[in-house]
Amino acid sequence: METNLEQLCKKAHEARISVGMLDSDVKNETLRRAADKLLAHEQEILAANAKDMENGRNRNMPEGLLDRLALNHDRLEGMADGLRQIAKLDDPIGEVISMKKRPNGLIIGKRRVPIGVIGIIFEARPNVTADAFGLCFKSGNCAILKGGSDAIHSNIAIVEAMQEALTAMQIPEGTLNLIESTDRETTNAFMKMKQYVDLLIPRGGRGLIQSVVNNATIPVIETGTGNCHIYVDEFADFDMAINIIRNAKTQRIGVCNACESIVVHRAIAKDFLPKLYEALKEYAVEMRGDDCAVSCMGTDAPLVSKATEEDWGTEYLDYILSVKVVDSLEEAIAHINKYNTSHSEAIITKNYDVAQKFLDQVDSACVYVNASTRFSDGNEFGFGAEIGISTQKLHARGPMGLEALTSYKYIIYGNGQVRP
Amino acid sequence: METNLEQLCKKAHEARISVGMLDSDVKNETLRRAADKLLAHEQEILAANAKDMENGRNRNMPEGLLDRLALNHDRLEGMADGLRQIAKLDDPIGEVISMKKRPNGLIIGKRRVPIGVIGIIFEARPNVTADAFGLCFKSGNCAILKGGSDAIHSNIAIVEAMQEALTAMQIPEGTLNLIESTDRETTNAFMKMKQYVDLLIPRGGRGLIQSVVNNATIPVIETGTGNCHIYVDEFADFDMAINIIRNAKTQRIGVCNACESIVVHRAIAKDFLPKLYEALKEYAVEMRGDDCAVSCMGTDAPLVSKATEEDWGTEYLDYILSVKVVDSLEEAIAHINKYNTSHSEAIITKNYDVAQKFLDQVDSACVYVNASTRFSDGNEFGFGAEIGISTQKLHARGPMGLEALTSYKYIIYGNGQVRP
Numbered sequence: 125m126e127t128n129l130e131q132l133c134k135k136a137h138e139a140r141i142s143v144g145m146l147d148s149d150v151k152n153e154t155l156r157r158a159a160d161k162l163l164a165h166e167q168e169i170l171a172a173n174a175k176d177m178e179n180g181r182n183r184n185m186p187e188g189l190l191d192r193l194a195l196n197h198d199r200l201e202g203m204a205d206g207l208r209q210i211a212k213l214d215d216p217i218g219e220v221i222s223m224k225k226r227p228n229g230l231i232i233g234k235r236r237v238p239i240g241v242i243g244i245i246f247e248a249r250p251n252v253t254a255d256a257f258g259l260c261f262k263s264g265n266c267a268i269l270k271g272g273s274d275a276i277h278s279n280i281a282i283v284e285a286m287q288e289a290l291t292a293m294q295i296p297e298g299t300l301n302l303i304e305s306t307d308r309e310t311t312n313a314f315m316k317m318k319q320y321v322d323l324l325i326p327r328g329g330r331g332l333i334q335s336v337v338n339n340a341t342i343p344v345i346e347t348g349t350g351n352c353h354i355y356v357d358e359f360a361d362f363d364m365a366i367n368i369i370r371n372a373k374t375q376r377i378g379v380c381n382a383c384e385s386i387v388v389h390r391a392i393a394k395d396f397l398p399k400l401y402e403a404l405k406e407y408a409v410e411m412r413g414d415d416c417a418v419s420c421m422g423t424d425a426p427l428v429s430k431a432t433e434e435d436w437g438t439e440y441l442d443y444i445l446s447v448k449v450v451d452s453l454e455e456a457i458a459h460i461n462k463y464n465t466s467h468s469e470a471i472i473t474k475n476y477d478v479a480q481k482f483l484d485q486v487d488s489a490c491v492y493v494n495a496s497t498r499f500s501d502g503n504e505f506g507f508g509a510e511i512g513i514s515t516q517k518l519h520a521r522g523p524m525g526l527e528a529l530t531s532y533k534y535i536i537y538g539n540g541q542v543r544p
Numbered sequence: 545m546e547t548n549l550e551q552l553c554k555k556a557h558e559a560r561i562s563v564g565m566l567d568s569d570v571k572n573e574t575l576r577r578a579a580d581k582l583l584a585h586e587q588e589i590l591a592a593n594a595k596d597m598e599n600g601r602n603r604n605m606p607e608g609l610l611d612r613l614a615l616n617h618d619r620l621e622g623m624a625d626g627l628r629q630i631a632k633l634d635d636p637i638g639e640v641i642s643m644k645k646r647p648n649g650l651i652i653g654k655r656r657v658p659i660g661v662i663g664i665i666f667e668a669r670p671n672v673t674a675d676a677f678g679l680c681f682k683s684g685n686c687a688i689l690k691g692g693s694d695a696i697h698s699n700i701a702i703v704e705a706m707q708e709a710l711t712a713m714q715i716p717e718g719t720l721n722l723i724e725s726t727d728r729e730t731t732n733a734f735m736k737m738k739q740y741v742d743l744l745i746p747r748g749g750r751g752l753i754q755s756v757v758n759n760a761t762i763p764v765i766e767t768g769t770g771n772c773h774i775y776v777d778e779f780a781d782f783d784m785a786i787n788i789i790r791n792a793k794t795q796r797i798g799v800c801n802a803c804e805s806i807v808v809h810r811a812i813a814k815d816f817l818p819k820l821y822e823a824l825k826e827y828a829v830e831m832r833g834d835d836c837a838v839s840c841m842g843t844d845a846p847l848v849s850k851a852t853e854e855d856w857g858t859e860y861l862d863y864i865l866s867v868k869v870v871d872s873l874e875e876a877i878a879h880i881n882k883y884n885t886s887h888s889e890a891i892i893t894k895n896y897d898v899a900q901k902f903l904d905q906v907d908s909a910c911v912y913v914n915a916s917t918r919f920s921d922g923n924e925f926g927f928g929a930e931i932g933i934s935t936q937k938l939h940a941r942g943p944m945g946l947e948a949l950t951s952y953k954y955i956i957y958g959n960g961q962v963r964p
Contacts, residue, residue: 371962495958517951519939531937538915542791
């Protein structure tokens with residue numbers, strides 16, 4: 125098994141140079157054909173998916189997960205559309221980011237190049253298979269996909285369908301790879317294939333991400349967890365604050381850019397919090413507050429309870445909000461920087477100095493003034509696609525589009541220069 | 545001990561926000577004062593260094609390492625000058641790299657910010673202490689330095705001297721930290737302080753770097769190893785080729801951008817190699833060739849021997865060159881991409897197509913046409929300083945200046961936008 129894994133990684137590593145050199149036209153045509161193939165093989169893919177669904181039900185997989193696993197005609201159309209969209213994006217590869225002549229006549233350019241081989245480790249959502257391949261391929265990278273065992277039949281069928289397009293276009297075999305063994309040993313061995321794989325991106329829950337970070341020797345980009353805060357300043361417009369919090373909390377509940385915690389200035393807590401409570405009542409949002417927040421909203425209000433220390437650090441992904449009351453902007457910033465996951469935070473204020481200080485001092489990938497944290501998204505940022513949202517500071521931070529899947533090389537034009 | 549380590553890391557983590565906000569003027573004045581303090585405390589620093597030197601001699605440390613460890617007035621002046629140079633560089637922090645208005649009116653800017661807390665793990669060169677602090681501080685980061693046990697007294701004295709400048713300028717205590725325990729357990733625990741440390745940069749030999757890569761959970765930038773190649777194409781100017789190889793091999797021998805291996809097109813091997821051999825003879829460069837190279841240079845020539853498989857992958861850092869003869873450009877590129885460390889490679893050619901293909905297909909941080917690999921250096925590239933040369937593709941590749949020690953955050957200006 126391990127030999128197979130190593131061979132697969134090596135094959136991808138060897139293919140990386142030719143894949144990195146493909147013209148945009150060839151890549152785009154391949155992506156469009158891969159989309160066609162997904163639809164042409166609908167029967168096989170849905171049959172494979174039915175097998176996964178049956179296994180899932182036999183193993184009492186929760187309804188939510190079964191729903192993420194399920195494919196049907198519309199979802200397959202969605203995957204194919206995704207590939208076609210990626211074909212329409214600008215090709216990031218080859219751009220010379222800067223080029224300068226040095227005093228000795230050397231011309232030094234910085235050229236955008238693919239990263240090489242990218243490993244994606246993900247859980248039971250088979251649509252990631254097409255999506256991750258599309259983004260890696262458009263940016264000139266070879267992809268090694270390692271999906272969860274729950275979706276293995278679906279993933280195999282999807283990859284086989286897309287492979288047909290690659291073969292027809294004479295794209296090297298190592299371009300798209302699926303690790304079919306789903307046992308833990310294979311996953312652990314994969315995370316250490318540093319010789320062949322340049323980057324690992326885990327996509328899934330906290331447990332998966334932590335396991336990759338702790339075990340990988342390959343560089344990792346951490347994505348995902350978002351304990352996002354909205355701070356309602358003493359100079360906030362209440363209607364705007366309520367509208368934004370309602371949107372950030374309830375517009376979509378299980379996503380990383382949803383708001384999980386609000387922080388409120390003490391000067392307005394008594395006026396603001398009852399209004400917020402009323403506005404969120406129709407969504408039955410449970411409010412877990414500190415003493416002051418609880419007393420402002422009413423100690424016997426049915427949706428109000430006392431927050432524990434654990435609440436401040438929890439990403440609920442549910443109709444729950446933690447509510448902290450603070451004495452100052454400084455305290456709000458300190459609270460946020462202590463408990464956030466460096467994903468997205470917003471302030472609601474009309475005060476210039478307060479807004480500037482919040483933008484400066486909150487340590488997060490995306491810091492908003494007077495807007496919903498729900499905008500932290502590759503499409504909303506204008507990238508056209510997204511491979512995930514990085515919560516680390518190395519390489520890429522925040523929503524990652526195609527550029528996040530690139531590196532650079534220096535190209536140096538000389539005419540005989542030697543170093544004195 | 546581990547509690548102390550954690551407290552130290554936590555202190556740095558807490559200081560990162562204020563350090564990231566310091567004005568350039570304050571940072572520059574602090575750097576100049578730190579330079580002054582190094583010289584003001586020359587006596588204490590040289591006394592501490594004498595202790596390290598004595599311990600080193602008692603432990604039979606090789607002469608080369610003793611030389612790297614030794615400090616004297618001139619070297620201390622050099623360290624102080626280094627800090628003053630860093631004070632003169634542009635401050636990378638705060639630059640807004642791009643800012644665009646989205647269709648919904650949101651204004652999204654990408655602002656350059658510090659990485660936060662940077663850990664530098666290095667070996668017995670005490671000058672790294674001042675240098676690494678200077679670069680981290682100028683780019684708004686807190687530094688945690690972990691030097692080798694051999695230089696511990698010197699490092700403590702250097703850090704204490706610089707700390708005086710920080711205290712006088714009221715810079716937070718957590719800005720500059722030295723881990724004084726030098727045992728392996730502390731180092732291992734440090735590499736896992738992911739909660740507080742954003743980036744680790746190992747500076748030293750291959751063993752140190754591999755150990756950090758294998759054990760760290762904190763993101764790492766790999767630096768250093770350079771098995772650099774020069775390919776002499778069939779369309780090369782021989783004089784230029786010899787001049788460049790002489791420079792890249794012999795101008796400085798123990799550095800990562802020195803040439804370790806040459807690749808020669810078969811069409812010119814018989815004419816070129818004897819000339820090269822003659823030119824390098826005065827430096828007594830040992831030539832380890834494949835069969836063809838050996839026969840071109842003369843099987844009984846005193847400095848010529850047969851290369852083993854191991855030679856192709858070896859960074860000699862010595863007066864040795866491996867010599868490979870190839871039938872084509874394609875074979876040269878394949879050989880280089882198989883054995884290089886992705887650091888720096890050069891081609892010598894007068895042919896346009898060959899030069900372009902080499903630039904495109906060699907997978908290295910720095911790819912040269914008709915110039916010496918010795919130019920791979922932050923100063924030579926115009927960065928004004930260098931923290932190391934990255935041989936990985938994530939975050940920073942090639943020579944790393946101040947910008948490599950920065951990340952970015954998105955700052956988003958809204959007026960009440962919510963996501964539809």
